[in-house]
Amino acid sequence: GYRVSLQGNFFGCNQTYMAFLEYNPRKHIKLDPPLNIQSNATASNCQIWWSVWNVPWYLAEILQYELQYKEYSMSWEVAMNKTLPSSLPQVEIEATELRSGIAYAARVRCKVSESENSYHSQWSEWSQTTVFKRTDVPKFSEKILNIKTMQYFFIPLSFGTLLYLFWNCKLSSRTQKNSIFFKWCFLTLGQKASPALTFPHQLLSFSHFIVCTMGILR
Numbered sequence: 695g696y697r698v699s700l701q702g703n704f705f706g707c708n709q710t711y712m713a714f715l716e717y718n719p720r721k722h723i724k725l726d727p728p729l730n731i732q733s734n735a736t737a738s739n740c741q742i743w744w745s746v747w748n749v750p751w752y753l754a755e756i757l758q759y760e761l762q763y764k765e766y767s768m769s770w771e772v773a774m775n776k777t778l779p780s781s782l783p784q785v786e787i788e789a790t791e792l793r794s795g796i797a798y799a800a801r802v803r804c805k806v807s808e809s810e811n812s813y814h815s816q817w818s819e820w821s822q823t824t825v826f827k828r829t830d831v832p833k834f835s836e837k838i839l840n841i842k843t844m845q846y847f848f849i850p851l852s853f854g855t856l857l858y859l860f861w862n863c864k865l866s867s868r869t870q871k872n873s874i875f876f877k878w879c880f881l882t883l884g885q886k887a888s889p890a891l892t893f894p895h896q897l898l899s900f901s902h903f904i905v906c907t908m909g910i911l912r
Contacts, residue, residue, distance in 0.1 A: 723815035725749060727822075728759075728783065735826040740792060742800055743784040744821060757781045758807040760817065763800035765793075766825060768903050781807070792828040799823045 701710050731744040742761070758781070764773035778785055785802075792798060801823045806815040807898060 723753075723806060723813060725753075725804055725806075725815060725818045727819045728804055728889065729821065729832050731800070731802060731824045733800065733824040733826040735792075735828050736789075737829040738789050740787040740789075740798075740826055740828065741784065742787070742802075742824065742826075745783060746804060753806060753813065755781060755808045755823055756810045757804050758812070759783070759785070759799060759802055759804050761785050761802050762820070763787070766797040766799045786884075789828055794828050794830050796825045797825055799825050841848040862891055 701708065703709075725746070726748050728744040729747050731742065733740060733742045735741075746757065749757070759778040760768065761776040762773045763776075764770060774791075776785070801820045803818045803820050803861060805817045806813045
């Protein structure tokens with residue numbers, strides 16, 4: 695330890711004042727504020743991280759952080775405070791703690807953990823601020839409305855298309871019966887017949903497409 699004294703001239707007399715009979719620097723630490731605070735906000739959470747400067751490695755492992763955040767337009771006097779349980783220079787805020795579409799400002803400060811007996815410090819000054827905004831999330835009712843609208847539009851259209859294909863396939867089968875004789879004549883003359891009609895295959899493929907699409911919309 696050290697002995698700290700103050701000397702001065704008071705009313706023309708030199709006097710010595712003992713400020714600390716025993717001064718231990720490890721018990722009177724004040725760190726520099728954290729630097730490079732950044733944030734990344736999504737619809738589910740907001741991640742905030744920072745770095746510390748001019749801190750020995752043996753102190754960096756026992757640091758304690760306090761986060762303070764508020765709506766950007768509000769005063770710091772009404773800000774939310776969080777003492778972080780970890781010495782890692784990062785924190786995550788759940789989306790339930792933030793209002794959608796509102797800009798927030800956050801800052802952080804540090805000191806040696808209170809559970810540490812070898813060192814003692816006071817809080818550092820606050821860091822610079824970082825500004826973030828939670829991403830808007832579409833309302834569940836809006837999603838349901840959009841799906842129902844698509845279904846109401848898609849079902850009649852699909853039914854009409856199936857009916858049209860079925861009717862064309864039926865007409866084509868009648869026409870095919872009437873043209874068997876002509877096809878036989880072409881074959882006997884050594885000419886190649888036209889490919890078989892593919893309407894049944896098209897109908898089956900289109901029906902499979904309709905079923906898969908309706909499953910996705912649900």
